[in-house]
Amino acid sequence: PFYFLPFLLAMSTADKFRVNRSLALCVAGSLMYPTIVNAVGTGETPLALFGFTVPIFSYADSVFPVIFGVIGLSFVYRAIDKVVPDLFKLVVVPALSLAIVIPVNLFVLAPIGAWCGLGLANGIVWLFSTLGPVAGFLLGFFMPLIVLFGMHQSTSPIQISNIATLGYDYLLPISFCHNLAESGASFGAALRMTDEKLKSAAMTCAFSAFMGISEPALFTVQVPNRTPLIAAMIADGIGGALTVVLGAKCFGFVMPGITSLPVYADPSGNPMNLIMIVVCIALTWVISATLSFALYGRFDKK
Structure with a gap:
C-alpha cells in the first residue's frame, strides 16, 4: 500500500473533488x-512530446504529484x-480529458x-535542526488543539x-506522545470523578487514546473539563521535546498507538530507538495523568 500510495490517493482525491475514480486511477x-x-x-x-x-x-x-494531477483532471x-x-460525452469527454x-x-x-x-520535508528538517527541542515542544504543546480543529492530518504528507x-x-x-498524553489526562481525571458514568466514560476514553x-x-x-486539556498540552510538549533530545524515530507510517511500537524498532537491529520511544511515551503518560489528577476541578466555578 505504501509503494502504490498514488493509486490510493487518486481515489480519495477523486471523491473529494467529485471526479470519476477510474479516470483518476x-x-x-x-x-x-x-x-x-x-x-x-x-x-x-526516455519520454518526449x-x-x-x-x-x-x-x-x-509520493503524495502531492497525484493529488495535483487529479485536481487538474477535475x-x-x-x-x-x-x-x-x-x-458524444461517453466517449469524447473521458478520452480528451486524459489526453490533456x-x-x-x-x-x-x-x-x-x-x-x-x-x-x-527539507523545511521541516531545517526547522527541527534549527530549533531542536523547542520545535518538538511547540508541536507537542499545540497538538491537542491541532487535533481539536481537525488539522492533524495535514502533517501526514x-x-x-x-x-x-x-x-x-x-x-x-x-x-505518539500526544495520544499517550490524552490517555493519561483522561485516566487522571477519572480518578477524581465522582459520577460513575463519567468515570466509566473517562476510563474508556483513556484506553481508546492508549x-x-x-x-x-x-x-x-x-x-x-478544561484542566485535563491543559495537562495533556503540557505533557505532550515535554514529550515532544524529549523525542527530539533523544532522537526517537519512526520507520513506518502507522497510527500512533501502543500497537505501533514495532515500527519504532531500528531496522539495523539497534534496540536504543525502541527504548527511547518507550521512555518518551511512558514519561508523557505519567506527567499527563499526574497533572490532570492534581489540577482536576481546580479552576471550576463555584
Whole structure:
C-alpha cells in the first residue's frame, strides 16, 4: 500500500473533488508506468512530446504529484463536459480529458508536486535542526488543539515524505506522545470523578487514546473539563521535546498507538530507538495523568 500510495490517493482525491475514480486511477497509473519507474533507476529520460523531454521523478510512495494531477483532471473534465454534446460525452469527454491532463501532469503538475514534497520535508528538517527541542515542544504543546480543529492530518504528507526520503520520520513520535498524553489526562481525571458514568466514560476514553484514537478523550473529557486539556498540552510538549533530545524515530507510517511500537524498532537491529520511544511515551503518560489528577476541578466555578 505504501509503494502504490498514488493509486490510493487518486481515489480519495477523486471523491473529494467529485471526479470519476477510474479516470483518476489512470492519472495515477501514468505516474507509475513501467517506463517511468525503470527510468528512475537508470537516470535516462526516455519520454518526449513535441521535442520536450518528460522530467523523471520517483512517484512511488509520493503524495502531492497525484493529488495535483487529479485536481487538474477535475477542472479539465468539467470544462470539456460543458461544451461536448450529450451524444458524444461517453466517449469524447473521458478520452480528451486524459489526453490533456496526463501530459500536463507529467510535464508540469507532477514535477511541481515532487518538488513541493521535497521542499516541505527539507523545511521541516531545517526547522527541527534549527530549533531542536523547542520545535518538538511547540508541536507537542499545540497538538491537542491541532487535533481539536481537525488539522492533524495535514502533517501526514510530511510524515510520508520523510519516510520516503529519509527512511524515518520524527513527527510521528510526537503524535505518539500526544495520544499517550490524552490517555493519561483522561485516566487522571477519572480518578477524581465522582459520577460513575463519567468515570466509566473517562476510563474508556483513556484506553481508546492508549490504543491510538485520541478524539473520544479530547471531546469527552479534556475539553468539557478544561484542566485535563491543559495537562495533556503540557505533557505532550515535554514529550515532544524529549523525542527530539533523544532522537526517537519512526520507520513506518502507522497510527500512533501502543500497537505501533514495532515500527519504532531500528531496522539495523539497534534496540536504543525502541527504548527511547518507550521512555518518551511512558514519561508523557505519567506527567499527563499526574497533572490532570492534581489540577482536576481546580479552576471550576463555584
